[in-house]
Amino acid sequence: MRHSTRIAVGPVQFRIGSDWRAPVAALERLYAAYPQDAARPADATVRLFAARPWRRWLRPSVQIGGDFVVPDALPLPLSMGLLAAEMGMNLQVALGWRRHLLLHASAVARDGRSVLMSGVSGSGKSTLAALLGEGDWRLMGDEFTLIDPASGDALAFPRAVSLKNEAIAEMAARVDATRLGPLLAGTPKGDICHLIPRADAVAAMHEPARPALLLFPRFGGATAIERLGEGEAFVRLTEASTNYTALGEAGFEALTRLVRAVPAFGISYPDSAAGLALVEQLWAEAER
Amino acid sequence: MADPVYRAAPVEALRVERLGELTAIFDRRSMQTHLVVSPLPEILEAMSGEACNAALLAARLAASFDLPDAAETRAILGERLRELASLGLVEPA
Amino acid sequence: MSAVGTFVDLLAGRRDAAMLTPRDWDGVIGVARAEAMLATLAHQLKGAALPAPVAALLADQRAAAEVATQQALWEAEMARRALASERIEFVLLKGTAYAAAGLSCAEGRQIGDLDILVPAHDIGRAENELLEAGWEWVKSDPYDDAYYREHMHELPPLIHKARDRMIDVHHTILPQTHRTTPDPLALVADAAMTESGFAVLAPADMACHCAAHLLADGDLQGGLRNLWDFHCLTRDFAAVDPGFWGRLDARAAKHGLRAVVHRAARLARDLYASELPEGWGRSNPRDRWFRRRLLARDDWGHASDFALQQAFYIRSHWLRMPPLLLARHLWTKWRKRAAG
Numbered sequence: 052m053r054h055s056t057r058i059a060v061g062p063v064q065f066r067i068g069s070d071w072r073a074p075v076a077a078l079e080r081l082y083a084a085y086p087q088d089a090a091r092p093a094d095a096t097v098r099l100f101a102a103r104p105w106r107r108w109l110r111p112s113v114q115i116g117g118d119f120v121v122p123d124a125l126p127l128p129l130s131m132g133l134l135a136a137e138m139g140m141n142l143q144v145a146l147g148w149r150r151h152l153l154l155h156a157s158a159v160a161r162d163g164r165s166v167l168m169s170g171v172s173g174s175g176k177s178t179l180a181a182l183l184g185e186g187d188w189r190l191m192g193d194e195f196t197l198i199d200p201a202s203g204d205a206l207a208f209p210r211a212v213s214l215k216n217e218a219i220a221e222m223a224a225r226v227d228a229t230r231l232g233p234l235l236a237g238t239p240k241g242d243i244c245h246l247i248p249r250a251d252a253v254a255a256m257h258e259p260a261r262p263a264l265l266l267f268p269r270f271g272g273a274t275a276i277e278r279l280g281e282g283e284a285f286v287r288l289t290e291a292s293t294n295y296t297a298l299g300e301a302g303f304e305a306l307t308r309l310v311r312a313v314p315a316f317g318i319s320y321p322d323s324a325a326g327l328a329l330v331e332q333l334w335a336e337a338e339r
Numbered sequence: 340m341a342d343p344v345y346r347a348a349p350v351e352a353l354r355v356e357r358l359g360e361l362t363a364i365f366d367r368r369s370m371q372t373h374l375v376v377s378p379l380p381e382i383l384e385a386m387s388g389e390a391c392n393a394a395l396l397a398a399r400l401a402a403s404f405d406l407p408d409a410a411e412t413r414a415i416l417g418e419r420l421r422e423l424a425s426l427g428l429v430e431p432a
Numbered sequence: 433m434s435a436v437g438t439f440v441d442l443l444a445g446r447r448d449a450a451m452l453t454p455r456d457w458d459g460v461i462g463v464a465r466a467e468a469m470l471a472t473l474a475h476q477l478k479g480a481a482l483p484a485p486v487a488a489l490l491a492d493q494r495a496a497a498e499v500a501t502q503q504a505l506w507e508a509e510m511a512r513r514a515l516a517s518e519r520i521e522f523v524l525l526k527g528t529a530y531a532a533a534g535l536s537c538a539e540g541r542q543i544g545d546l547d548i549l550v551p552a553h554d555i556g557r558a559e560n561e562l563l564e565a566g567w568e569w570v571k572s573d574p575y576d577d578a579y580y581r582e583h584m585h586e587l588p589p590l591i592h593k594a595r596d597r598m599i600d601v602h603h604t605i606l607p608q609t610h611r612t613t614p615d616p617l618a619l620v621a622d623a624a625m626t627e628s629g630f631a632v633l634a635p636a637d638m639a640c641h642c643a644a645h646l647l648a649d650g651d652l653q654g655g656l657r658n659l660w661d662f663h664c665l666t667r668d669f670a671a672v673d674p675g676f677w678g679r680l681d682a683r684a685a686k687h688g689l690r691a692v693v694h695r696a697a698r699l700a701r702d703l704y705a706s707e708l709p710e711g712w713g714r715s716n717p718r719d720r721w722f723r724r725r726l727l728a729r730d731d732w733g734h735a736s737d738f739a740l741q742q743a744f745y746i747r748s749h750w751l752r753m754p755p756l757l758l759a760r761h762l763w764t765k766w767r768k769r770a771a772g
Contacts, residue, residue, distance in 0.1 A: 052732055064485065066458055068732050091485050092457030096465070098732055118465040118733065147465075149492040282361030286374060296370070299499035300354065303365040303372055307356045369506040370499050371595075425566065425594070427506070430513055 052098060058082045058140075059091070061197065061208040061256050063148065065140055066093035070100050070107050074132030081133075081211045081232050081245055085253055095147055097139035102126055115139045119146040131238050133245065137213060144195060144208070145293040151197035151206060152298060152305045155291040158191035158205055159183040160260035165205045166330060167196055167313075168266045169291045172240075175270035178218040179326050181246060185225055186327075190252040191260065200301040203308050204259035212246040219244045221323065264337045265315040266330065274325050276333070277317040284315035342393050342413065345420050345429040347386035353428075355380060366428065373426055378404075382419055383428065390432040393417040435459025435731040439467075443476055443660065444705040450481040457486055459731040466733035467656045471497035471540030497540045501531050504543035507597050508532060508630060511548060514565035520558050521631065523549040523623045525602065525641065529632040530661065533624075537664035541657070545589070545598040549633075551620050552603040559587060559601070567592050567599060605641045606648060614644070614687035635669040635676065636683035643696035644689055647722075655726045656703075663700040667707075677709045695719065699726065 052068030054075040059065070060082075069075045098116035101107040112126035113135040119142055127135045145153065156169035157180035166183075168176040177193040184190025191207035199206055211232065214222055219242060223231060232245035265284060279287075288306055289295050295302045314337055320326035354365040362380040364373040378400075385391075385399045393416040397409060406412045423429040433441075439460045441447035452460065464470040474490035474497075482490070508528050515522060524532055527543035550558045567590040571577055577588050587601040604616040619641075623631040633641060642665055646658035670676040684693035698719055700706035703726065730736045 090454050090483075092454045092461060092483065094461070094485070094489055096458075096462045096733060098734060100734075116734065118462065149496040150488070280359035280361075282358040282363070282374065285358050285361070285363060289372070296372075296503075297496055297499060299370045299502070300365055300367060301495075303354065303356075303363070307358065307363060310358060368502070368509070370503045371506075427510060427513075431517065 052100070056082075057087070057089070057093065059086060059088065060140075060210045061192070061206055062150065063144055063208070064088075064091050064094050065097060065143070066095075067097045067136055067139070068099070069132070069136075071111065071113075071129060071132060073129065074099050074113070074136050077133040077233065078136055081247055084247070084250060095140075095143035097136060097143060099132060099135050099139065115142070117143050119143055125239075127238070131235050133232065134235055134238050134240075134243055137210070137245075140210065141194065148197075148294060149297060151199055152302050153292055153294045154196045154198060154288060155194070155293065156196045157193045158196040158207065158260075159188035160191055160205075160207075160258075161188050161334075163258075163260055164263040165191060165196075165260035166264045166266060166334060167205060167262055168268050168330075169288065170268050172215075173270065174268050175320070175323075175326060176268055177212060178214070178221070178270075178323060179268060179330065181212045181214065181218070181222055182225075182323055182327060183330065184212075184249060184252060185222075189255055189260075190248050191256075198262075198305050198309060199259065200298065200305040202259065203262070203305065203312065205262050206259050207252075207256045209248045209252050209256050212248060214244045214246055216241045222246055262309060262313045264334055265309070265313045266333070267315070267317045268326065269317065269319045270326070271321065272319045273321060274329065275317075275319040276329065279315040279317055281310045281315075284310040342417065343420075344390050344392045344432040345386070345424060346390045346432040347383055347423075347429045348427075350387070353383070355383075364428070369427055371427075373428065379419060379423065382416070382423065386429065393420060396420070434727075435463045435733075436727050436729045439463045439469075439473070440656070440703050440727070442473060443469075444703065445476075446705060449477050454483070457483070459733075461486075461489070462731070462733035463729050466729060466735075468542045468654065469540075469657055469660070471542065472657070472660060473540075475539040494540060497542070501538065501541075501543065503597075504528050504546065505531055505628075507546040507592075507595070507599065508548075510565070510592075510595075511546060511562070511599060512630070514561050514567075515558060518557055518561050520550065520554050520561065521620070522558070523620055523631045523633060525549055525605070525633070526645065529630075529638070530665075532628055532630045533626045533632050535665065536668055537661045541661070545600050547600045547602060549602045549605065549616070549619065552616065555587065555601065555603050562590055562599065562601070566594055570598065606644055614640070614689060618686065635665070635673070636680045637687075639665050639669065639680050640684050640687050640689050640693055643684075643693040644687075646696055647692045648689070652722070652725050659696065659700055659703060659726065662696045663704040663706045666697065666700070677712065695722065699723065703727075 053070055054072050055066060055068040056075045056079050057066050067078060096117050099113050100116055102114040106112050111129040113129055113132050114126045115124055115135050115138055117139050154169060156167045157176040158165050158167050159180055168179060170176045180190055180193045190209055192209050193212040195208040197206040197208060230247045235243040267287060285306055316333055318329050320329055352366060352368050356363045361374050361376060364375060385396060393413045396416050397412045400406060420429060438447065438456055442449060464473045471493040474493040477490060508524055525547035527541055528546050530538040570589045570591050589598050589600055591598050605614050619633060619637050622634040622637060624634050626632055639662065642658065642662045646655060646662060680693060684690045694712060697708055697712050699722055701708050702723060728736050
């Protein structure tokens with residue numbers, strides 16, 4: 052491919068190729084401070100390409116390709132090339148990674164122990180993790196958390212945080228502008244802006260953290276806490292995992308161990324401040 | 340009514356873990372996870388790897404559970420056995 | 433050397449994995465994934481000296497393939513249970529058959545749908561039993577449905593509503609519209625039993641079907657995988673039966689697949705270093721196009737040589753259907769797309 056770059060996030064080494072310079076340049080800026088190891092072969096490949104040769108120049112549109120693809124995925128305009136790259140990277144991990152149990156969950160850690168927050172997009176899991184990661188927590192990831200079947204530990208996948216809509220202004224007020232990517236307005240997922248995780252989160256990305264609290268956040272509505280049973284947490288996490296069935300008994304063992312060892316709660320919260328307070332409260336109770 | 344005989348999965352094929360109200364059953368032959376509630380785990384246990392029909396099953400379960408009248412129990416157990424068969428956890432003998 | 437060339441050399445044992453650079457590995461892993469053969473490569477390179485990240489990635493693939501193979505075999509078991517009450521006999525085909533028989537090409541091999549062969553006179557009963565056991569039709573288009581039943585070598589595909597896996601029920605091994613017509617009764621009559629209690633094709637028939645699937649049944653999509661199957665099958669069968677190649681030749685002639693089987697053998701020799709007996713190696717200038725099609729993948733795993741792919745796509749339809757039928761089929765497909 053004409054342009055390419057290599058990025059390592061947590062245990063996954065990507066190579067990303069592109070027909071255009073712009074998406075690669077944008078990625079290189081977001082991931083400039085991530086560790087580089089040229090001697091390491093790529094686990095996963097992402098390709099951003101023009102569906103027809105003339106689409107490189109004429110109303111350029113980016114098709115997302117790679118080891119794994121979604122059939123009939125619609126191309127994105129070149130101005131959203133960074134989003135295309137992010138979607139391509141997510142897809143390779145979601146469909147291709149087999150070493151760990153993959154949970155669609157954000158995570159933060161403190162003193163070697165982690166809080167996992169699982170939910171669909173719009174649940175606020177990403178924003179909560181980003182906000183906690185600006186305080187005295189280490190951001191482990193805003194989208195995926197990996198569970199090591201051998202140890203039961205959570206492993207970080209700290210990609211650039213994908214801030215959406217209202218969360219963009221909320222974070223922009225708190226962080227240095229150099230840590231924000233370009234504003235991608237009007238994407239199919241709304242407005243998007245990427246946040247570069249803090250240097251300490253990137254430096255510690257290979258440090259595992261023992262799961263201590265499992266939350267299923269829901270943004271909107273009055274503040275509420277609901278304790279979830281082991282079975283309920285198990286069901287929800289199988290639904291939140293893209294590779295549970297592919298791992299066989301190792302996945303079953305990892306998940307039963309997780310829901311037995313860690314208290315699980317559904318939480319509702321009307322705004323970020325209330326959400327953060329709930330996390331701190333439940334964390335304090337879990338520590339006792 | 341016909342009361343077909345079923346054979347349960349061999350004990351070593353299943354890994355059964357209680358998770359509160361639910362029971363998670365991992366079948367090593369299919370690599371599938373089944374989440375079930377009572378009385379399915381008890382039925383599987385009572386079949387303990389041997390061929391069994393609803394009548395025999397009712398007799399075995401009666402030793403440890405209070406069951407309603409025999410005909411009704413047999414009908415319910417017949418239904419549960421069909422469900423277990425569709426999951427592959429028991430098969431027609 | 434291209435990544436796909438390196439990949440094929442690694443499988444053939446022509447290249448030492450320890451000599452690859454990190455950028456070589458990028459391409460090899462990408463190509464292997466694109467061909468759905470990374471776990472196959474992982475088995476071939478088991479125990480080889482590899483860079484640590486590659487060794488870890490390949491170990492992941494072996495473990496995941498073991499789970500996937502078990503799941504595929506379970507589909508065969510569920511089909512057996514569904515068909516057992518009516519005592520309908522069936523023969524496993526392709527990937528599931530290789531796994532059930534414990535053949536070497538099954539190591540790490542991806543298995544998609546469950547393919548079974550049922551004698552034509554039992555097809556209707558088999559269909560009923562499968563529908564009763566939870567399988568349902570995938571297609572609802574009456575034209576496609578009629579097309580499958582009248583002209584293809586299988587029922588329209590069925591999918592299981594709880595397990596979400598497909599079954600293809602064949603009554604012969606090539607489309608009925610195909611110019612060559614293998615003898616399905618001979619296939620079933622000579623089937624062999626595996627230790628696990630499943631019927632699979634006899635060795636020579638299995639190799640014939642594999643070659644037909646590779647060369648006569650499609651547009652060579654997934655060709656490297658199918659050719660690898662052929663290479664492993666013939667090598668393993670010949671190792672235990674010195675008369676195997678002669679038997680294969682005779683059986684191929686009976687099914688009208690002699691040219692296809694011989695071409696598969698030459699391609700396996702050219703790409704995977706298969707050892708062929710005398711009389712099998714005569715070169716054919718047209719093999720070159722098949723080799724090019726099989727190796728048409730760039731270092732990013734992307735299918736290259738668009739014109740050649742199209743040529744093979746049209747060829748695959750040409751092989752399957754008489755020209756008049758082909759025109760009608762493409763016309764209907766085109767009209768449907770234009771309308772939708």
